[in-house]
Amino acid sequence: MVKIDNITLPDFPLLLAPMEDVSDPPFRAVCKDAGADLMYTEFISSEGLIRDAIKCRRKLDIFEYERPVGIQIFGGDEDSLAMAARIVDVTSPDLLDINFGCPVKKVAGRGAGAGVLKDLDLMVRLTAACVKATKLPVTVKTRLGWDDDTKNIEEVAERLQDVGIKALAIHGRTRCQMYKGQADWTLIGKVKNNPRIKIPIFGNGDINTPQKAVEYKNRYGVDGIMIGRAVIGYPWLFREIRHYEQTGELLPGPTLEERIAVSKKHLRLSVEWKGPVTGINEMRGCYANYLKGLPNIKEFRSRLVTLKTVEEVEAVLDEIEAYYKGIELEHAPIELIDYHQNCPL
CATH class of the missing domain: 1.10.1200 (Non-ribosomal Peptide Synthetase Peptidyl Carrier Protein; Chain A)
Known part of the structure; x- marks a missing residue:
């Protein structure tokens, strides 16, 4: 089993990534049916939440059948992030996640999301403020670094663990890569195999087949995998990965x-x-x-x-x-689109 504070997950849990304008309650419901072990809301602006913006407040909606479920927030100001954490606390999710990974310009350019990767001390202060402000387990999702010259994820993992986070999800790209090229999991593996790291480490990036999920599990030793783009329109990937991981056999695609x-x-x-x-x-x-x-x-x-x-x-x-009754559907490869291209942010 994998433990995030008081939350017990199965061995090698499969997580639904938080995706703006994608991972809303209707989509989370079909992913839960397909076997997602832990899910996250769309990310929520700390400033918007404090101002009582209607869209931000609606993103706090969670339902009992979703549990365990985490609410994700983002922001670049300690006081605002702490206040947002206290607001989230009242809605009683299972955990609170901080987004230090969103690469889009209107977030990162304002010093939030992946923009915080430029200032590790600020990242630590923001995280510590959230941990102190809530009774919920706090987790973080981030990237390897801002660019190829600042891949500081090993230091990030140690320092965020030291201020109290209970799990860390790492996307295997820098902010400057956005979604270009291939995700590099080698540093994710180094973080997981660092003897100082005691919290669960979840890998994220480019998982679109059961074979790749199990290969990366074995190669890098991660505690679980977070999946985003690959399950947009194909939630069945969760059950296909679980079946392959347990039996070594590939399930046929959905009928x-x-x-x-x-x-x-x-x-x-x-x-x-x-x-x-x-x-x-x-x-x-x-x-x-x-x-x-x-x-x-x-x-x-x-x-x-x-x-x-x-x-x-x-x-x-x-x-x-x-x-189309009776037709045999081809099990086509899953294309990993850059869903941020149409993101309103």
């Missing part, structure tokens, strides 16, 4: 019936949480991934993105299920 069922569940939860207009509109970008691999699906997709009621969408999904 057409499973894809349709998950599309419907995601849609219904989206409408319940966001309202009918926003819920339906924001689901339009999900169908391409859920229905990927179906031949000549473009016409159906074109219809799905014009419909305005749940009933209309579900009717077309039923039509798709009937039309």
